[in-house]
Amino acid sequence: MSTTITPASKKVNRIGLEVLNYKGSKTTLCAGCGHNAISERIVECFYELGIEPWSVAKFSGIGCSSKSPAYFLGQSHGFNSVHGRMPAVATGAMLANRTLLGLGVTGDGDTASIGLGQFMHMVRRNVPLIYVIENNGVYGLTKGQFSATADVGSTLKTGAPNQLPPFDCCALALQWGATFVARSFSGDKKQLQSLLKAAIAHNGLTVIDVISPCVTFNDHDGSTKSYSYVKDHEEALHELDFVPFFEDISVEIKEGEVRDVALHDGSHLKIRKLAREYDPTDRMAALNALEQAEAKGEVLTGVLYVNTTRPNFIDVLNLVDQPLATLPESVVRPTRAALNEIMEELR
Amino acid sequence: MSTTITPASKKVNRIGLEVLNYKGSKTTLCAGCGHNAISERIVECFYELGIEPWSVAKFSGIGCSSKSPAYFLGQSHGFNSVHGRMPAVATGAMLANRTLLGLGVTGDGDTASIGLGQFMHMVRRNVPLIYVIENNGVYGLTKGQFSATADVGSTLKTGAPNQLPPFDCCALALQWGATFVARSFSGDKKQLQSLLKAAIAHNGLTVIDVISPCVTFNDHDGSTKSYSYVKDHEEALHELDFVPFFEDISVEIKEGEVRDVALHDGSHLKIRKLAREYDPTDRMAALNALEQAEAKGEVLTGVLYVNTTRPNFIDVLNLVDQPLATLPESVVRPTRAALNEIMEELR
Amino acid sequence: MSTLEVSPLAPSSGASGQPKTNDFSIQVGTVNGSGSQTANTVLLRTIFQMGIPVSGKNMFPSNIAGLPTWFTIRASQQGYIGRRKEIDFLVAMNPETAREDVMNLQPGAAVVYDEPLQLRALRDDLHFYPVPFDKLVAPVCPDAKLRKLVRNMIYDGVVAWLLSLEMAEVRNALVKQFGKRKAKAAELNWGAAQAGYDWAAQTLTKTDPYRAERMNATTGKVIIDGNAACALGAMFAGVTVVTWYPITPSSSLVESLIGYAKRYRHDPETGKATYAIVQAEDELASIGMALSAGWAGARSMTATAGPGISLMSEFIGLGYYAELPVVIFDIERVGPSTGLPTRTAQGDILTNAILSHGDTRHPMFFPCSPEECFSMSMEAFEFAEQFQTPVFVMSDLDLGMNSWMADPFPYPEKPIRRGKVLSAEDLEKLGSFARYKDVDGDGIGYRTLPGTKHQAAAYFTRGSGHNEKAQYTEREDDYIHNMERLAHKFETMRSHVPAPLVRINDRAKIGFVAVGTSDYAVRESCDQLRQEYDIETSYMRLRAYPFTPELKDFIQRHERIYVVEQNRDAQLLSLMRLEYEPELIAKLRSVRYFGGMPLDARTVTDEVVRQERK
Amino acid sequence: MSTLEVSPLAPSSGASGQPKTNDFSIQVGTVNGSGSQTANTVLLRTIFQMGIPVSGKNMFPSNIAGLPTWFTIRASQQGYIGRRKEIDFLVAMNPETAREDVMNLQPGAAVVYDEPLQLRALRDDLHFYPVPFDKLVAPVCPDAKLRKLVRNMIYDGVVAWLLSLEMAEVRNALVKQFGKRKAKAAELNWGAAQAGYDWAAQTLTKTDPYRAERMNATTGKVIIDGNAACALGAMFAGVTVVTWYPITPSSSLVESLIGYAKRYRHDPETGKATYAIVQAEDELASIGMALSAGWAGARSMTATAGPGISLMSEFIGLGYYAELPVVIFDIERVGPSTGLPTRTAQGDILTNAILSHGDTRHPMFFPCSPEECFSMSMEAFEFAEQFQTPVFVMSDLDLGMNSWMADPFPYPEKPIRRGKVLSAEDLEKLGSFARYKDVDGDGIGYRTLPGTKHQAAAYFTRGSGHNEKAQYTEREDDYIHNMERLAHKFETMRSHVPAPLVRINDRAKIGFVAVGTSDYAVRESCDQLRQEYDIETSYMRLRAYPFTPELKDFIQRHERIYVVEQNRDAQLLSLMRLEYEPELIAKLRSVRYFGGMPLDARTVTDEVVRQERK
Numbered sequence A, B: 001m002s003t004t005i006t007p008a009s010k011k012v013n014r015i016g017l018e019v020l021n022y023k024g025s026k027t028t029l030c031a032g033c034g035h036n037a038i039s040e041r042i043v044e045c046f047y048e049l050g051i052e053p054w055s056v057a058k059f060s061g062i063g064c065s066s067k068s069p070a071y072f073l074g075q076s077h078g079f080n081s082v083h084g085r086m087p088a089v090a091t092g093a094m095l096a097n098r099t100l101l102g103l104g105v106t107g108d109g110d111t112a113s114i115g116l117g118q119f120m121h122m123v124r125r126n127v128p129l130i131y132v133i134e135n136n137g138v139y140g141l142t143k144g145q146f147s148a149t150a151d152v153g154s155t156l157k158t159g160a161p162n163q164l165p166p167f168d169c170c171a172l173a174l175q176w177g178a179t180f181v182a183r184s185f186s187g188d189k190k191q192l193q194s195l196l197k198a199a200i201a202h203n204g205l206t207v208i209d210v211i212s213p214c215v216t217f218n219d220h221d222g223s224t225k226s227y228s229y230v231k232d233h234e235e236a237l238h239e240l241d242f243v244p245f246f247e248d249i250s251v252e253i254k255e256g257e258v259r260d261v262a263l264h265d266g267s268h269l270k271i272r273k274l275a276r277e278y279d280p281t282d283r284m285a286a287l288n289a290l291e292q293a294e295a296k297g298e299v300l301t302g303v304l305y306v307n308t309t310r311p312n313f314i315d316v317l318n319l320v321d322q323p324l325a326t327l328p329e330s331v332v333r334p335t336r337a338a339l340n341e342i343m344e345e346l347r
Numbered sequence C, D: 001m002s003t004l005e006v007s008p009l010a011p012s013s014g015a016s017g018q019p020k021t022n023d024f025s026i027q028v029g030t031v032n033g034s035g036s037q038t039a040n041t042v043l044l045r046t047i048f049q050m051g052i053p054v055s056g057k058n059m060f061p062s063n064i065a066g067l068p069t070w071f072t073i074r075a076s077q078q079g080y081i082g083r084r085k086e087i088d089f090l091v092a093m094n095p096e097t098a099r100e101d102v103m104n105l106q107p108g109a110a111v112v113y114d115e116p117l118q119l120r121a122l123r124d125d126l127h128f129y130p131v132p133f134d135k136l137v138a139p140v141c142p143d144a145k146l147r148k149l150v151r152n153m154i155y156d157g158v159v160a161w162l163l164s165l166e167m168a169e170v171r172n173a174l175v176k177q178f179g180k181r182k183a184k185a186a187e188l189n190w191g192a193a194q195a196g197y198d199w200a201a202q203t204l205t206k207t208d209p210y211r212a213e214r215m216n217a218t219t220g221k222v223i224i225d226g227n228a229a230c231a232l233g234a235m236f237a238g239v240t241v242v243t244w245y246p247i248t249p250s251s252s253l254v255e256s257l258i259g260y261a262k263r264y265r266h267d268p269e270t271g272k273a274t275y276a277i278v279q280a281e282d283e284l285a286s287i288g289m290a291l292s293a294g295w296a297g298a299r300s301m302t303a304t305a306g307p308g309i310s311l312m313s314e315f316i317g318l319g320y321y322a323e324l325p326v327v328i329f330d331i332e333r334v335g336p337s338t339g340l341p342t343r344t345a346q347g348d349i350l351t352n353a354i355l356s357h358g359d360t361r362h363p364m365f366f367p368c369s370p371e372e373c374f375s376m377s378m379e380a381f382e383f384a385e386q387f388q389t390p391v392f393v394m395s396d397l398d399l400g401m402n403s404w405m406a407d408p409f410p411y412p413e414k415p416i417r418r419g420k421v422l423s424a425e426d427l428e429k430l431g432s433f434a435r436y437k438d439v440d441g442d443g444i445g446y447r448t449l450p451g452t453k454h455q456a457a458a459y460f461t462r463g464s465g466h467n468e469k470a471q472y473t474e475r476e477d478d479y480i481h482n483m484e485r486l487a488h489k490f491e492t493m494r495s496h497v498p499a500p501l502v503r504i505n506d507r508a509k510i511g512f513v514a515v516g517t518s519d520y521a522v523r524e525s526c527d528q529l530r531q532e533y534d535i536e537t538s539y540m541r542l543r544a545y546p547f548t549p550e551l552k553d554f555i556q557r558h559e560r561i562y563v564v565e566q567n568r569d570a571q572l573l574s575l576m577r578l579e580y581e582p583e584l585i586a587k588l589r590s591v592r593y594f595g596g597m598p599l600d601a602r603t604v605t606d607e608v609v610r611q612e613r614k
């Protein structure tokens, strides 16, 4: 029997677009893959914030995770590049057009194994970009080998244990220059949503490491990136609430243990402290928190670090406000006089 | 007039070799280059400890620093490889022959710019190797562009200032798996000597970041890697004293504020604490110390971190004790029976 | 609706004609991740165990689950085990592709399909056998969760009845597949197979002409994929350092090596490993480690595919110029860039021949069967150490990942030779040595290994200019001298690489030249050309680059040479163009296919005929 | 000891003969880092300002200070500015090489040298001019620290007197060199030059035949190196994103672009930059950024050399297959691996033509002069965007880093064209578009830029299989169709690349073909062959790959074609072999030089004569 159209599906956002305008093509990832959940969150956030799809550019490397940009924001340009080099690709495009909203989606192998060097240099540059790591501790697309974020002791389907310590992309990011660093879990809809929305408002590099279990190769008991493990060991740093710049803030503000982080576009990220005092602007404190959580076998989620003062790479380069890509000839080709002057000097 | 041979030149070490046996060919680096001083320290240490030159393998990437292995230990095999990939090269050779004493010498560009990814993965593996970074904050061989360790505010000869934060190779190394991490200054003979000697005795990855001014491109006032700057801002963590395993220890041990670190081969690294209490086995403490020093514009030298318990990569791989390179056919080629068994399974 | 479809459904047109025995191709269209692998392998093994020459090829997508997959099995009493485009027998399980699969069939083909798909309506010139899989699976598999998997075994049973495969062999194949440990699973599947068989026996009336009949053409043979065979070759060559970075279709090579080495390469007393297998962080690292392990004396290797080859090119240039032994297994796949990672090609031939900037040349070996994957891997290690240079073993996805019949591998009788390596004793006698001096006139110098206990052992290895003594030099004459020696060394290789295999047909005016997996299509095409067009052909299968003198003779002997290869740019032919006299080049014609499927004979035959008719 | 050496020291043998005017080569042998650069440039400019055709080449080592360096200056009234092997006039300042330098001279050559070196004893067939540099420098340079530098200006003075160079022009050159700001330094050096001149005038007796005489062959010309010219071309092409990683000999290209952009590419009001120049962490990153900037619509470029090319190969394959515009300046240097980083070569031609795994083909432009570095850089950017693909500008160390005379660059009159880019308005009209559809029959599709405000603007770029709509596909037919279009696009390029320059000589049986800096040697060799062997030659200088139809005609027209190139493996000739008919290939001969020095005419002439005599 045919389903009757529910009014919901006719709903539009503040720029008059339906959620359909934010969807991509049908996923080809495994049913239940954490990556699919993340794609859905992305669709929701961009829809709800009413971002113009064509102002967004999607970037990825190679992997199951890197395939996912085809499955959301079908009306945004996308660039599924080569394995481990997405940071360079995203950087180049942002240099060409600073007005783009850059969204990179990648995997742990793509980022922490082959791509570690580029990741670190992107972090150092604080490239304005949302960099989402769909972290499952394995190489999904090549059938389940360990990545460099696999925890010591986690085992392959074959039972082989990983003996090398993992890289913590959040620790690396916040220590070496990223200005918004968070961790989440693909199963935690609410948290992931507010993180993504805050990231969209942030001016600079956002790194969100999302534990995203691979149901096919790494969702067994031996794995610290399995649904069960994360559910049991997740410890949220704080409750998050995000207020877009176009919503009235005052009504939202709650006094007391709420810390309000104003983002560059006027929107606000409100972090409700839990028991422990946690200051997301203190880098070393963040590192220590991660260190302790790891020792306890906990997965610390939430906003780990925010820095709203460090200039992003585009500002450091002092680029004109218009996209370099489309500057007119009159601006990019110096005058005849200039050439003559140069030639004179060489005589 | 001809110089008369001084008795000194006839001196031999405990295995009967003269210092000449530890020298390399004539340096082609600039007079006064910090790298030359480091080469001299290496010659002295290997001579004084009486290491068999032919048991050593030298590795480097590309750069002025990476040329230097040709200028010391001429009786050791050397491999001057490609830019930024020395970690892989050193790892491969150590896999082939675990009995080699691996000595890598590289530059800051080689390690922190192009080579950062490989450096980090080598660190994660704790490859048994002495990894010396001749850190001058610039690309010497290509005439003075910034490397990724150039400090914010340091300027090129052209006056262009560096605006990106530096990578601290010591912080990276001790945080992600290296088991002996130190910093020194090419001008500090005594400290560099004891560090190198301790490194030789250490079982695992040693990373020594040596500030080594480039007199040609980066020894001017703007540079935080200049002789003058380091001399003024150096703050030694502690006095070091190294006792080789073949020397009698008891006589050496001093009580009180001396911390004695026993290394795997029975030799001892004795660290005399200065004013501040410093525990080189506490990773986070080390990170904090580096962080504070940097904030104060200080260069913290000495042993930053030691871990004598983490197994090195060769042990993790559970390799036989003999070098894989020269295992006999009887060991590396399975039996006829084995092949038959395998074929049977495939029928 | 199934009432609409009463079997038997003989084709109204396209009469079935006389029986076709032991000469048919089966295609199973499923969804990957649906666990059809077992059912398909059992089908393959059953035919194999009935002594009938057979091959199985898996056409799978570059994702993990949910996309269309095709498994084709070809049984051929003549022993043709290359791909055949025409499908005789379709098992349609995938709703997404069933219709297109059916439309692509030749008249007279048979279709076993999941009843609800209602394919029958599509054509009236096929033999349709609708099967109510869900109805049949329920009783034999109470646990609903498992049904999705077991379901596939039902078509094994149905097909077994239709092709008169021996159920006893189906059972043997199942047991083989699941081994002792998984006896329960085996039983469950056996039940399903039987259910399918019995249902077919009771319900269906066979109208198609295809049937199997026991032969004895496979006795003693094994079934193995090329990657496993390469792994075994490496293990028996005594490889000691293996570095890799996962990439389709090469991953399974190292993964099976891991499995075998675990069993056969640990010290019986200490349990310690006599090898190191390291998953590197990327291909720059894997080749860097492997090269340097070779430098330090290990037998070292890495395995990769296209994108990895590109990343390795800087290091390969160092390997060529500093003269370091290493074996690189390139399991070729389709395309520039990422291309089609799960499709097969011979697309890196030209790239690898000159890989890296500047003047370089690299040897390549071209295995075409599991037997050669085994033997050539061993030869490649010997060759790399003999010539102190990187060697490529050029396999492809078809050879590497598909199931092939093979004769059991012979145990290597030749002792391992490590090439020109000077020991401390040698140095004692010689007093000194010059690393890059051409002492023997073959262009190959003598080397020492780090750790050699002798004052004269050390030398300095570098990718920058060096003279015979391995000292740094920027002198014009030193550089030219050294580069000319390297060119001479490459010439020396011609008499040491695996020689081509040639079949000269005295009545033939035209000859084929091919490498690797193109062999199966070419061999079959030779017969097609004779039988259908009576065109006689000779055939030379090259097994290595640089080319050996035999190739020149072969070209001279014939009027026209068809170079068959699986790439767009005629890469193998290009290498011939680079070195041969114009008279020889004038004879070269190109037959190319680059669609990613294993090459089939018909494509070759049609193209040759087209060009011959011109 | 100087008493031993009383000048004049005419050669006992080898009479000086009639004066040689405006036709001589000077070589200055010094130690790098000793600040001889200024003295040498001043010498070069002086001759240039006297209106005499001149070129200067620096042979420097791959280190920063302390190793031998040679600077050669060639003055030629006939306008030959290629390298000349024979040195007429040696200035020997480097004790390490002085003796060998002297031994290499032709009889009759002149030697100005530092007296203590006592070179006179070495030969009796040369003109020796010992100069007491230390004695002369002390009075003119009180500050001892500066003497090491100023010392070199003394030989300028001495040489000026010996070759009768105009001191007025020496002074002009000095002023030019130091500019207004460094007037003091200029004066100091001027003093030294004068001291040398006066001393020579008083002390020496000229016995050698070499002398300069004012001409007017350089009026209006500039002196510039190829890298700076490429930088200017890029700036006037409107480049907006420049990514790089330092590597000799390409670094100075980007560094001079940085300098020029600072002056001419900042918004006058805001002072903000209309370009981004980013030093990446390595070449994988620099090409990745540049490619993607091109994807996003910027005019993007990178500059590198051999090792960087190898590291870029994976991304270049992506650029080819995903069709992304970018310009790569490859300033070629010697060798596989690190090779000889400060020596020149044409060694990446074959590598770049097929760079990356799988089937790929890339266009290359070959500038041979500063004028072409400027014009071809601009053409390259237009071409990259027109064809949506990576384009290589193939320069080399000789062209890129040495000083060349050039006509002032003409201001670009053609407006900038950005290729097939659809705007929001276009999309509004069209409704939709298919990124990889060959709408115009030229193989080139239409693209949109990210950020285009239209619902139909977006498409998905990937290195994996894609159809005309840029959708993911693994279909055989889609893949073949797309690869054939790419091949067709490459064919289309033939009529759009810079055409070759040809000089047809109707009496010539043989013709030369060359690219880039080989041009100077070939042009001079043509004259040598006529004058010395009366062999007439035609000459075609190719300026791009793929080849244009003219090349085929040229080969057909002649009996034998000599392909001249600076590499070991005849890479340019190889590309011809890949595509031409056997009859044409039969005519191809190879003249190769790969020793790292700029190619000289004599080497070409001798080799041609040798082969013609055969």
Ligand SMILES: Cc1ncc(C[n+]2csc(CCOP(=O)(O)OP(=O)(O)O)c2C)c(N)n1
Pocket: A062, A063, A064, A065, A066, A083, A106, A107, A108, A109, A110, A111, A134, A136, A137, A138, A139, A140, A141, A142, A147, C245, C246, C247, C248, C283, C307, C308, C311, C338
């Ligand atoms: C240069 C290169 N090497 C190897 C591969 C093969 N490969 C494809 S995806 C992948 C790993 C992906 O892992 P990850 O980034 O964690 O993504 P996931 O599939 O787990 O989401 C690898 C190694 C490749 N595509 N390119």
Ligand SMILES: Cc1ncc(C[n+]2csc(CCOP(=O)(O)OP(=O)(O)O)c2C)c(N)n1
Pocket: B062, B063, B064, B065, B066, B083, B106, B107, B108, B109, B110, B111, B134, B136, B137, B138, B139, B140, B141, B142, B147, D245, D246, D247, D248, D283, D307, D308, D311, D338
């Ligand atoms: C792939 C590659 N890219 C670039 C270069 C050029 N290059 C040679 S040395 C060098 C930098 C060296 O800097 P560093 O490692 O700090 O050594 P230093 O000279 O300062 O001691 C570069 C970029 C190269 N040799 N290879």
Ligand code: SF4
Pocket: A028, A029, A030, A032, A033, A034, A035, A064, A065, A136, A140, A141, A213, A214, A215, A216, A217, C064, C065
């Ligand atoms: S293999 Fe793992 S990562 Fe890949 S799609 Fe399936 S579940 Fe996701």
Ligand code: SF4
Pocket: B028, B029, B030, B032, B033, B034, B035, B064, B065, B136, B140, B141, B213, B214, B215, B216, B217, D064, D065
């Ligand atoms: S350039 Fe700098 S780093 Fe290089 S040798 Fe000279 S001083 Fe040392």
Ligand SMILES: [Mg+2]
Pocket: A107, A108, A109, A134, A135, A136, A137, A138, A139, A140, A147
């Ligand atoms: Mg992963």
Ligand SMILES: [Mg+2]
Pocket: B107, B108, B109, B134, B135, B136, B137, B138, B139, B140, B147
């Ligand atoms: Mg440096």
